[in-house]
Amino acid sequence: MVQTSESESRKLLGRLRETLASHGGEQERLNRVTHLIADSMRTEVCSVYLFRDNDTLELCATEGLKPDAVHKTRMRLGEGLVGKVAATSNPINTANAPQAPGFRFMPETGEEVYSSFLGVPIQRLGQRVGVLVVQSKEARSFSDDEVYALEVVAMVLAEMTELGAILGDSDSLTPxxxxxxxxxxxxxxxxxxxxxxxxHDPRVVVTNPIGDDPEVEAQRLRDAIETLRVSVDDMLATAKTGGGEHLEVLEAYRMFANSKGWLRRMDEDIARGLSAEAAVEKEQSTAQARMRSVPDAYLRERLHDLDDLSNRLLRILTGQGRDTGAARxxxxxxxxxxxxxxxxxxxxxxxxxxxxxxxxxxxxxxxxxxxxxxxxxxxxxxxxxxxxxxxxxxxxxxxxxxxxxxxxxxxxxxxxxxxxxxxxxxxxxxIRDCKAETKCGAVVRLDMNAGLMADLPSLRDSGAEGVGLFRTELQFLIRSKVPRRGDLAALYSRVMDAADGRRVAFRTLDIGSDKVLPYMKPTEEPNPALGWRAIRVGLDKKGVMRMQLQALIRASKGRPLTVMFPFIAQFSEFREARQILLDEMEKEDRLGHTLPEKLEIGAMLETPSLAFAPRQFFAMADFISIGGNDLKQFFFAADRENERVRRRYDTLNVSFLSFIEQIVNRCRDTGTPVSFCGEDAGRPVEALCFAAMGLRALSMRPASVGPVKHLLRQSDLHDVRRVIEMARAQGDQSVRPAVTEYLSNA
Missing domain, CATH: 3.50.30.10 (Phosphohistidine domain)
Structure with a gap:
């Protein structure tokens, strides 16, 4: 049985360092490493498998298997026990490898005579490098200490692969x-x-993975931790002074920087023989491997916070990277x-x-x-x-x-x-200050989308007439707790000041789906895009909605206020949300606060169901904003996060354009202003077709206003409409080819 005390572990790492520092080519040194590990672990076999590409592992060195199998034996990710270790980033420890699930017989290596198998991943900062394996004829499971020792050695090997080419003579095998x-x-x-x-996180090269003196390394770690804590406190103080929107994100860092469990694990790694920075990196690699398998978005965000702290700590210990003042x-x-x-x-x-x-x-x-x-x-x-x-x-x-x-x-x-x-x-x-007026005399209002104070200068520079969508969720997403009403009111007031009298449509909190608040209890949903999000959260958590609406009313200071509710799927949701806003208006009036001189209450039409709502809905809404990104994915049943399907369906599909036209006609019937908001509104050809279908307001990113305005001013909507009608009559799936041909000949 191999000795596994902490002193023995340090001896093994010391011998490993001598081997890595010895003369000879990389292959020769790697061969010595496998011999050393087999000897120290008292096993007949030690093998190193490294990734040749993202999906293929190659046997690159071995002690105990047939030498002529080196650089010839390969396996796919997930294939055999070695491939399974690589795929899962988890060790496999078995006393009877040939009977273990997934075992692959490889006669060219001669491994069938070995019963015990221990394989651990070689990985660095979440990047899979390969697999380190020891095998023996004796049928036994390796002890926890032996598994730990091999993981430590694997981490040192991962550093070796960063510092040199050890995979033979093929250029494709090394970065x-x-x-x-x-x-x-x-x-x-x-x-x-x-x-x-x-x-953002420059690659830190750990040149001394093995520590000489555990007490010295432990003190280095404690000093670095203290420096880290001071730097986090300084960032917090600076953020508080500047009133930065990211202030409360840093508070989560402070919590992790004081985590006793994190510090204890790194101390244990140092006691085993690692240097301070290698101990930090070992725990970081473990956390990153865990991050890949965590389905919960909230937990992934928390692991990402720990990852960021580890990077900061590594830069302090090594003196490398952006914390050293590297100029941008x-x-x-x-x-x-x-x-x-x-x-x-x-x-x-x-x-x-x-x-x-x-x-x-x-x-x-x-x-x-x-x-x-x-x-x-x-x-x-x-x-x-x-x-x-x-x-x-x-x-x-x-x-x-x-x-x-x-x-x-x-x-x-x-x-x-x-x-x-x-x-x-x-x-x-x-043409920045010109109207988007077509040759046929139609005028299309072009607004911009925003979500930060820093966006507002674009209102003037882009030529947009107003803000068709101000995303209010960013101020919630970048904090570690619910923002205060007074802070929100001050921010919204500054937004209105910067708009200088131009209309700003504030969308109430749109969270859920891919936007998870760090302080909100995570919920497991099979399809978050169709789940508890946006107005559904608001109506269930009325306290947060009321607080935000109060902030908007107070921010107006008597100026016109435009509010729209996201992801309305049926009339009753809009009616309830609208009544909550009207109730808050009454309360603010009783408290003696100045009310907006004009209040517009609208809805975002992002679900096909709302297009078929009762006429009373369209009559009650002061305006409708078509949320094109969500509406399109629901219309085609194509998840916009899924690259396999999201590009299969064209916005200028005849069916989708006809649906847009139906919405426009319903709004025209009740005299309800309607706009289209989303990425497609900023694409000139799409914008032109929307205008031809009757839309007279579009909202887009600031940089798109100019190109869209230019094409609209060069076009006659009557001609474009005729091209669209002809394509529909011919049974074309999309009007894009016909419209593109028309524009090229115009």
Whole structure:
């Protein structure tokens, strides 16, 4: 039985460090490592399997199996016991491997003679590197201490793979940080940008994974923890002084920085022989592996907070990364695995673009990127592994493509595209103060969407006539507890001040689905987009709704107030919500507060059911805003978070346009103003077709106002309508080809 005391564990790591520091090629050193581990663990076999690509593991070194199997034996992710360890990021410990579920017989390795099997993942900061395996003929389960010891060794091996190429002579097996790379992700926000990489969490290279003196390492950790706590307190103090919207996000960091369980586990890792930074990284890797398997959005957010703290602590210990004052380039494009709203707001609007490995089109980061009109690509797999600070990067938010370290031909084509866009923007600026009046005399009101105070300058610069949608949930999402009524009233008042008399339509709290409040008890739902969200939450949690409505009334200070309720599915929901607002108006009047000189109460039509509501609904609503993003996904039964289906259905589908026309006609029947709000409103061809179907108000991101206005001013809606009618009569599925051909010939 292998000795597993803490002193023995440190001896093993000491021998491992000597082996890694020895002369010879990477393959030779890795061979020595497998011999050392087998000898120390007193097993006949030790093998290292590393990922050749995202789905394939390769046997890269072994002690005990047939040598000629090295770099020849491969298996798919999830295949065999080794593939299962890699897929789950969990150890497998069995006394009878051939009888274990998932065992794969590989005659070329000779492993069938070995009974006991212990495999642990080799991973670094959530990135799967490979699997470390020991085997023996004796049928026994390995002890908890032996499992722990092998996990520690696996972590050191993960660092080794970061510092050198150990996978043989194939270029495809190692990350090459000078080669041009293309990442295909998902469009989070349209637009294009060229700049240099600025990593949100620069890769910290742990050069000393093994500690010499546990007492010294423990003291280093305590000193770093104290520095971390002071820095979090300083950030809190600064946020309080500046009144930042992200203030309460930092309070969650303070809680984690004082977690006794987190600190105890790192102390135990140091006692086993790891350095302070290696102990931090080991616990971080464990947390990130856990994060991948957690379905609950709230818990993932909390694990992300712990992940951020670990990165800060690593930078303090190593002196690497952004906490050392690394300058952000003027043309910075932020690259991150993921990022919370508070962290993103800290960067401000100076970013040229954002690229994330994770996220969704409805994530907090995507909401802020749209508000800032910053190109965003999400699900760019492994970009944080490949990118280095200062790398040249091109972000094509229109196609969801990112070019890292592009070659000259790609740069030239991309710059031509940027030049054409810049020239078009000059043309749009000349019509900024003009009405969106078509050749046939129709005038279409163009509003912008917003969600932050920083968005309001775009109201003037874009040529928008007002704010067709102000998202109020951002102020709730970036706090660790419900914001106070007075703070909300002050914010809403500043929004109205900045609008300078222009109409601002405040959408009440729209949470649920992909927008989860950090202080709200999470609920498990099989389909959150169809679940407890938006107005449903508001009507069930009337206290929060009343508080927000009171803040809006007080913020108006006698000015006109426009409020709309989201995700109304039936008349009774709107009627109840409207009555709550009217009740609050009466209460505020009794309290002697100044009431709005004019009150508009509207509804967002985001569910097909509302289009068939009784006539009384349309008569009661002061206005209707078609929420195109949700309405489209429900109309086609295509989840907009699902890339396999969301692009299958065209907004200019004949059926969808006919449905929009039906809504317009119902509103016209009662004289109810109606607008279209969403991403499609900002796409010129779609906007033109909406106008041809009778819509006379559109709300979009600020950068889209110019292009939409330009096309509307060049078009005759009567002609466009005839093209649409002809396509419908011919049985076309979409009117896009016919309208596009018409525009090209116009």
């Amino acid at each position: 090459l940080h000078k080669r041009a790379q293309v990442f295909r992700g998902v469009v989070g926000q349209e637009g294009s940008a060229e700049g240099r990489v600025f990593l 380039p003027d043309d910075a494009i932020l690259v991150a695995r993921n990022i919370g709203p508070g962290e993103l707001l800290e960067y401000g609007r100076t970013l040229k673009g954002i690229v994330l490995e994770e996220g969704s089109v409805g994530s907090h980061a995507a909401v802020i990127a749209r508000a800032w009109a910053v190109p965003l690509v999400i699900n760019a797999d492994r970009i944080t592994t490949e990118a280095l600070n200062g790398d040249q990067i091109l972000v094509d938010g229109d196609q969801g493509v990112v070019h890292l370290r592009p070659d000259d031909s790609v740069k030239s084509a991309f710059r031509d595209k940027l030049a054409m866009q810049a020239k078009a923007q000059e043309r749009y600026s000349s």
